[in-house]
Amino acid sequence: MLENPEFEPEFYSKQISMMENRYSKIFKNWGINWEKYYTEVRYELRNRQYWIWVYLCGLEKFIQESGWIADNRKSKQKKDAENRIRRIIGDSLKIEEYIRSL
Numbered sequence: 001m002l003e004n005p006e007f008e009p010e011f012y013s014k015q016i017s018m019m020e021n022r023y024s025k026i027f028k029n030w031g032i033n034w035e036k037y038y039t040e041v042r043y044e045l046r047n048r049q050y051w052i053w054v055y056l057c058g059l060e061k062f063i064q065e066s067g068w069i070a071d072n073r074k075s076k077q078k079k080d081a082e083n084r085i086r087r088i089i090g091d092s093l094k095i096e097e098y099i100r101s102l
Contacts, residue, residue: 012049019056026060037081044085054088 020038027034045051066080
């Protein structure tokens, strides 16, 4: 599903860098540890640039709509992040594991 980006890798690198800077400041204002959150997200997304870019696009709006800031519960943040990651990755990792097992 989200395997083939339309642009060059440099585009994603630059966009990710800008979003990382922006979100680190936003998370600091919200009192949420950006480094810990983002490290876990990158690990779950297998450090694939395109998946990370997709995840970061619209993250601020998603967080505001999901109510993270109001209740600031770590379990809710983690669950919401996992759900977003699953929607981005889809069945890609299942298919990779299946192919490797052959």
